[in-house]
Amino acid sequence: MYTEKVMEHFQNPRNVGEIEHADGSGTVGNPVCGDIMKMTIKVEDDRIKDIKFKTFGCGAAIATSSMVTEMARGRTIAEALEITNRMVADLLGGLPPNKMHCSNLAADALHKAIEDYRSKQSGK
Numbered sequence: 001m002y003t004e005k006v007m008e009h010f011q012n013p014r015n016v017g018e019i020e021h022a023d024g025s026g027t028v029g030n031p032v033c034g035d036i037m038k039m040t041i042k043v044e045d046d047r048i049k050d051i052k053f054k055t056f057g058c059g060a061a062i063a064t065s066s067m068v069t070e071m072a073r074g075r076t077i078a079e080a081l082e083i084t085n086r087m088v089a090d091l092l093g094g095l096p097p098n099k100m101h102c103s104n105l106a107a108d109a110l111h112k113a114i115e116d117y118r119s120k121q122s123g124k
Contacts, residue, residue: 005091013063014069026113028112030105051073063102081111
């Protein structure tokens with residue numbers, strides 16, 4: 001049902017945790033399946049220097065969160081905003097159709113963290 005890559009990111013997730021004094025934070029959830037994701041980012045010179053996640057959910061939710069953090073780290077804010085749910089699923093070798101919403105959540109959490117970062121910057 002799940003690819004080897006999904007299982008690898010589920011069993012050995014990267015970047016788990018929460019950044020203290022994060023520059024941006026984004027939380028999303030899906031009330032239908034109960035998955036909740038929080039991503040925190042640290043930004044330096046318009047690049048995502050550090051990124052962490054906390055996810056309450058299924059294996060696909062954890063794997064997609066892990067993959068998004070790997071994809072976003074080191075990218076500029078503009079590049080990170082281009083990360084889509086389809087890109088996440090493709091890099092994981094695909095997800096079952098009933099789990100595609102998990103990749104939506106992971107990309108959405110990243111985008112919300114960036115949105116939070118930008119709103120804090122405009123307030124300075």
